[in-house]
Amino acid sequence: MADSYEPGAVPDGPLLEVEDLYVEFRTRDGVAKVLNGVSYHVDAGETLAVLGESGSGKSVTAQAIMGILDTPPAVVTGGEIRFHGENLLAVGEERRNEVRAEGVAIIFQDALSALNPVYTVGFQIEEQLRVRQGMSRRDARDRAVELLDLVRIPNAARRVRQYPHEFSGGMRQRAMIAMSLALDPEVLIADEPTTALDVTVQAQIMDLLKEIQVERRMGLILITHDLGVVAEVADRIAVMYAGRIVEHADAVSLYRTPGHPYTAALMDSLPRLDQKGSTLNTIKGLPPSLLNIPPGCPFHPRCPRAEDRCAVEVPPDHRLGLGRTSKCHFAEELVSRV
Amino acid sequence: MTDPTTAAAGTAPDLGASAYVTAPEHQMSGPGKPRSLWSDAWRDLRRRPLFIIAGAVIVLLAIIAIFPSWFTSVDPNHKDLSHSRETPSGAAWFGYDLQGRDVYARVVYGARWTLLVGLSASVLTVLIGAFFGIIAGYFGRWIDGLISRIGEIFFGLPFVLGAIVILNLVRNAEIRGALPIVFAVVASIAVLSWPVAMRIMRSAAITAKQQDYVKAARALGASAPRIIFKHLLPNCLAPVLVYGTIALGAFIGAEATLSFLGIGLRDPAVSWGVMISDARNYVRVAPHMLLFPAGFLTATVLAFVMLGDAVREALDPKLR
Amino acid sequence: MGRYVLRRLLQLIPVFVGTTFLIYFLVWAVPGDPFTGMCGERPCPPQFVAAMTDKYNLDDNVVVQYLKYMGTLLTGDFGQTYAEQPIGDMIANAAPVSVRLAVIAVIIEAVIGVTAGILTGLRGRGFLDNLVLVSTLFLIAIPTFVTGFVIQIVLGFQLEILTPTVSTEAKWSELIIPGFVLGSLSMAYVSRLTRASISENRRADFMRTALAKGQPKSRIVGVHLLRNSAIPVITFLGTDIGNLMGGAIVTEGIFGIHGIGKLIFDGINDKQGAIVTGVVVLLVLVFLLVNLIIDLMYAVLDPRIRYD
Numbered sequence: 015m016a017d018s019y020e021p022g023a024v025p026d027g028p029l030l031e032v033e034d035l036y037v038e039f040r041t042r043d044g045v046a047k048v049l050n051g052v053s054y055h056v057d058a059g060e061t062l063a064v065l066g067e068s069g070s071g072k073s074v075t076a077q078a079i080m081g082i083l084d085t086p087p088a089v090v091t092g093g094e095i096r097f098h099g100e101n102l103l104a105v106g107e108e109r110r111n112e113v114r115a116e117g118v119a120i121i122f123q124d125a126l127s128a129l130n131p132v133y134t135v136g137f138q139i140e141e142q143l144r145v146r147q148g149m150s151r152r153d154a155r156d157r158a159v160e161l162l163d164l165v166r167i168p169n170a171a172r173r174v175r176q177y178p179h180e181f182s183g184g185m186r187q188r189a190m191i192a193m194s195l196a197l198d199p200e201v202l203i204a205d206e207p208t209t210a211l212d213v214t215v216q217a218q219i220m221d222l223l224k225e226i227q228v229e230r231r232m233g234l235i236l237i238t239h240d241l242g243v244v245a246e247v248a249d250r251i252a253v254m255y256a257g258r259i260v261e262h263a264d265a266v267s268l269y270r271t272p273g274h275p276y277t278a279a280l281m282d283s284l285p286r287l288d289q290k291g292s293t294l295n296t297i298k299g300l301p302p303s304l305l306n307i308p309p310g311c312p313f314h315p316r317c318p319r320a321e322d323r324c325a326v327e328v329p330p331d332h333r334l335g336l337g338r339t340s341k342c343h344f345a346e347e348l349v350s351r352v
Numbered sequence: 353m354t355d356p357t358t359a360a361a362g363t364a365p366d367l368g369a370s371a372y373v374t375a376p377e378h379q380m381s382g383p384g385k386p387r388s389l390w391s392d393a394w395r396d397l398r399r400r401p402l403f404i405i406a407g408a409v410i411v412l413l414a415i416i417a418i419f420p421s422w423f424t425s426v427d428p429n430h431k432d433l434s435h436s437r438e439t440p441s442g443a444a445w446f447g448y449d450l451q452g453r454d455v456y457a458r459v460v461y462g463a464r465w466t467l468l469v470g471l472s473a474s475v476l477t478v479l480i481g482a483f484f485g486i487i488a489g490y491f492g493r494w495i496d497g498l499i500s501r502i503g504e505i506f507f508g509l510p511f512v513l514g515a516i517v518i519l520n521l522v523r524n525a526e527i528r529g530a531l532p533i534v535f536a537v538v539a540s541i542a543v544l545s546w547p548v549a550m551r552i553m554r555s556a557a558i559t560a561k562q563q564d565y566v567k568a569a570r571a572l573g574a575s576a577p578r579i580i581f582k583h584l585l586p587n588c589l590a591p592v593l594v595y596g597t598i599a600l601g602a603f604i605g606a607e608a609t610l611s612f613l614g615i616g617l618r619d620p621a622v623s624w625g626v627m628i629s630d631a632r633n634y635v636r637v638a639p640h641m642l643l644f645p646a647g648f649l650t651a652t653v654l655a656f657v658m659l660g661d662a663v664r665e666a667l668d669p670k671l672r
Numbered sequence: 673m674g675r676y677v678l679r680r681l682l683q684l685i686p687v688f689v690g691t692t693f694l695i696y697f698l699v700w701a702v703p704g705d706p707f708t709g710m711c712g713e714r715p716c717p718p719q720f721v722a723a724m725t726d727k728y729n730l731d732d733n734v735v736v737q738y739l740k741y742m743g744t745l746l747t748g749d750f751g752q753t754y755a756e757q758p759i760g761d762m763i764a765n766a767a768p769v770s771v772r773l774a775v776i777a778v779i780i781e782a783v784i785g786v787t788a789g790i791l792t793g794l795r796g797r798g799f800l801d802n803l804v805l806v807s808t809l810f811l812i813a814i815p816t817f818v819t820g821f822v823i824q825i826v827l828g829f830q831l832e833i834l835t836p837t838v839s840t841e842a843k844w845s846e847l848i849i850p851g852f853v854l855g856s857l858s859m860a861y862v863s864r865l866t867r868a869s870i871s872e873n874r875r876a877d878f879m880r881t882a883l884a885k886g887q888p889k890s891r892i893v894g895v896h897l898l899r900n901s902a903i904p905v906i907t908f909l910g911t912d913i914g915n916l917m918g919g920a921i922v923t924e925g926i927f928g929i930h931g932i933g934k935l936i937f938d939g940i941n942d943k944q945g946a947i948v949t950g951v952v953v954l955l956v957l958v959f960l961l962v963n964l965i966i967d968l969m970y971a972v973l974d975p976r977i978r979y980d
Binding site for chain 2: 812937940
């Protein structure tokens with residue numbers, strides 16, 4: 015299981031599956047290797063959290079799945095993205111467009127800029143229903159109100175005629191969620207859905223997402239850098255660093271015993287109530303430039319556990335039990351220590 | 353212009369990529385010596401062929417304007433009616449005008465008047481506009497209201513119309529001598545154009561005023577002039593300077609238009625616009641009298657517009 | 673919305689008064705004798721001076737003069753020239769010609785400029801983009817009167833495709849080439865503005881959303897991209913209508929068109945202050961009203977603009 019995908023399992027394979035994905039950004043300053051063999055999958059009714067710092071490639075993976083990378087500079091140079099076993103990178107633009115929103119939908123971090131400022135929220139929801147499902151204006155309007163109701167926007171019938179800038183941040187994100195649900199997608203990608211919001215609103219949005227996901231048995235890919243958010247909702251967690259997945263595990267085991275020094279460092283850097291007064295632990299150094307990824311293990315310059323071999327040998331996936339992998343030479347040791 | 357096609361190809365900015373390449377930028381903006389907007393822009397500019405071509409043309413024009421005698425030994429005012437309207441030849445590269453004066457020599461000596469008007473008008477416009485703009489932006493309230501309304505009054509006058517009316521006054525007042533005439537033209541251009549510079553400066557100042565460091569300076573009790581000069585001005589200069597560069601080209605064209613209408617410069621301040629105006633009635637028989645000064649005029653305006661474009665792109669982080 | 677319109681209208685009044693007074697002051701309060709050179713080489717006969725002084729209230733101070741002038745103007749009376757020709761009639765004859773010219777210029781700007789801008793903005797770098805970039809640079813750099821002369825020489829005198837000057841009735845067809853000359857500069861600006869606007873919005877997050885929603889390409893461009901990019905372009909085109917009405921002095925001069933621009937220019941040369949002030953007041957009014965309409969349109973096009 016996990017990201018080691020067995021050939022032959024295609025027909026009943028996972029709902030959405032990314033395998034060995036490579037993406038480059040070809041820029042004036044050189045080629046940035048943004049994704050370097052990313053693999054993950056998500057099934058119906060399951061939540062996969064993708065965790066990482068900014069620049070780790072988590073959003074790029076999501077954009078690659080949706081087929082909305084800015085090309086140029088982005089180029090997919092290898093790998094597959096399979097939805098119900100069908101490689102989306104190999105199909106035509108028309109088929110790709112069918113999968114968008116109906117198969118896989120996405121919500122973005124900044125709902126204000128993600129919504130078109132000159133159209134009403136209602137128009138932007140109805141647009142999909144009218145274009146994709148051939149609904150009449152009136153039916154689409156009714157459905158849009160229902161959807162806004164569903165995401166608990168009060169006064170939906172009035173709100174549907176308002177513009178994005180007339181919504182508050184939380185309401186805007188709710189509208190964005192309503193929009194993503196319009197065509198009943200099987201997978202929802204939430205790209206940092208709560209980062210731009212107040213803490214209290216964050217919790218409400220997460221609850222809403224979780225509730226909708228359970229109700230509709232959707233696969234949810236939750237992209238975030240916030241470990242706190244992940245703990246509550248994720249079934250499985252993929253930790254990304256420098257364009258690769260360095261650890262992949264079920265949420266419980268990952269929290270109990272991190273299998274990668276980077277995961278451990280991330281968890282250490284969370285402020286803890288039981289250690290009040292002590293200084294916060296931070297990860298020393300900076301994430302690597304993707305134009306120039308360090309040889310060997312990309313984390314080694316910042317890793318407290320690093321040895322000489324880490325600067326030379328690229329660590330392979332170490333299997334740590336059911337569906338659990340870590341790209342660290344000392345993975346087994348790290349896990350067995352506890 | 354040597355090869356604008358290739359020049360243009362290299363200038364379109366690379367979009368999108370910078371947002372993703374994070375680490376080196378973190379380091380640069382760290383505690384070490386920060387790269388300023390200007391040094392960044394300069395690094396960017398040096399790589400733009402458009403900027404280099406425009407810069408070279410402008411430097412050459414400046415040299416011609418300052419040292420015309422390096423480029424011709426012919427007296428631009430020497431008349432020889434026997435050569436009247438003669439076409440270009442080895443003796444006179446650009447031919448002769450109606451009164452038998454050497455067109456090449458006149459073009460060379462005309463550069464200084466043309467550039468003088470363009471440069472002074474641009475500087476004066478930016479000075480007036482920036483002054484009122486920053487005051488309006490910083491103080492707001494009724495001062496802003498007053499300055500904005502006055503700006504609108506001048507803005508409400510279409511440029512050519514306003515200039516005609518103002519310069520007509522000057523003509524009636526019988527001003528003579530090259531410099532007073534130049535000043536009249538410069539002043540009328542600036543009087544009609546400052547509201548644009550004022551608006552640019554005003555909105556930049558309003559934006560800068562909202563910044564935390566300005567609020568902090570105010571909270572610490574810094575005086576208004578100190579905040580304006582120390583904090584606002586350096587952060588508001590870029591857009592108005594870009595405007596000034598592009599306007600310089602536009603003002604050179606405006607001077608030519610006014611001279612063409614017979615209300616701009618006139619003898620003894622013979623700019624290219626005056627030459628074009630003098631040649632207008634002979635375009636059919638002696639087009640060289642019009643085409644050479646017009647060609648120089650176009651190249652000059654082009655150089656300033658290109659320079660302004662390049663600087664704007666370099667200063668705009670969104671485009672970089 | 674209604675209150676916004678009213679407030680904007682009220683704001684126009686001081687600007688209108690200020691601008692027209694400025695013009696009036698510049699034209700009439702000239703230091704020196706306003707009659708110098710008015711009657712040819714000889715000084716004007718005293719009875720003429722007396723009559724004119726009385727007629728234009730030249731003995732009052734300039735503010736009173738202005739108020740009296742505006743008073744008669746508001747009744748629709750533009751006054752008369754020194755030759756006792758009613759100025760209102762002269763304007764009524766010239767205005768349609770200038771309006772026709774401006775309409776042609778704006779249509780040319782909009783059609784060619786916007787098309788070029790959309791094509792280059794959508795396609796990005798390439799041959800067409802460079803071609804448009806270079807031609808717009810040249811159009812911006814070459815003064816209108818040079819463009820006008822060159823076109824007149826080439827098309828009118830050498831190829832003899834058209835008559836180099838326009839007849840007094842100034843038919844639509846005769847005005848196409850002058851309209852092109854008049855609109856050429858703004859055409860360049862329109863195409864650059866459209867291009868910049870499109871290539872900026874093309875990268876906007878909402879475009880990515882529209883794509884992620886699975887909308888067809890044509891709809892993403894037509895509904896999301898063009899609508900958002902149109903806002904600055906329409907604003908510019910509108911402002912330009914105001915500018916073109918008065919900015920046609922040069923073009924009208926080259927092609928010998930008997931429009932508003934020529935009327936003003938002749939008025940200045942003949943020292944007919946009443947013509948100049950009358951026409952300019954009218955033009956300022958048009959300019960301000962057009963700008964008001966653009967403001968209102970802007971508010972309709974961009975819902976983010978608040979009316980209060």
